[in-house]
Amino acid sequence: MTVLDDIIAGVREDLGARRATTSLEAIKAAAAEAAPARDAFAALGGRDQQDARDHTLRVISEVKRKSPSKGALAEIAEPAVLAAEYEAGGASVISVLTEARRFGGSLADLDAVRAAVQIPVLRKDFTVDEYQIYEARAHGADLVLLIVAALDDQLLKTFLELTHQLGMNALVETHTEEEIQRALKAGAKIIGVNVRNLKTLDVDPSTFGKLAPLIPAEAVIIAESGVESTEQVAQYGAAGADAILVGEALVKHANPRATVAEFITAGTEAKPQR
């Protein structure tokens, strides 16, 4: 069993418990009543007209307490306060881990963050059931994560369509050339390359430079994981990232606001004009 299988088994168990208290019908009704989703595609620099793009490297800043690879990262008593710091530093999107067992997150964290910022919020979880997509919307999420390695082609397509129907965007996460092809075939508009292999947890930042050229420029391209320094940010920017997704380096820093701002500057300077 891979780490990913193991995490998903826990996610399914927790999902079963939530379904027992709130039915699919009830969560669908709550999703329909939620305030409209914010436009994450635009916030990440996506445009229908390619030449209308600007050249800023954008930052998706993550609220992350712990991880299966590193264990405890930070206390984060007030996710809302941290998210507001990220926004003040210039973050374009806030990512909130809602997986409880391995990442220490919750839907309460998502609620708190969504209420504290004006920018779009990503519900970061292991999506394996449509219930979670309605649930994300009911809790105000503007984006959901769809991990290609965890889904077959049919589910990926169905979940992506449902996400769009609910007015949200999906960050479609890949790790291999084959997964990028599957993401494109499903119609993904925001594609992440996670340089961490979710089956082994190994991190190899050079993965991004190898895979990014396979993604057409109409898509928003996101480099995920492994950012420890402005040098790494510059490398992702130079390799064609429109945005980076950063967790650990921000939650562990004494001044997350300034760090977000530094990353934006370093990445934008390195980004090729295209």
Ligand SMILES: O=P(O)(O)OC[C@@H](O)[C@@H](O)c1c[nH]c2ccccc12
């Ligand atoms: O803390 P890092 O190395 O900056 O990584 C952030 C983010 O990419 C990582 O949390 C992540 C990427 N894909 C995921 C899928 C599930 C859970 C977590 C993740």
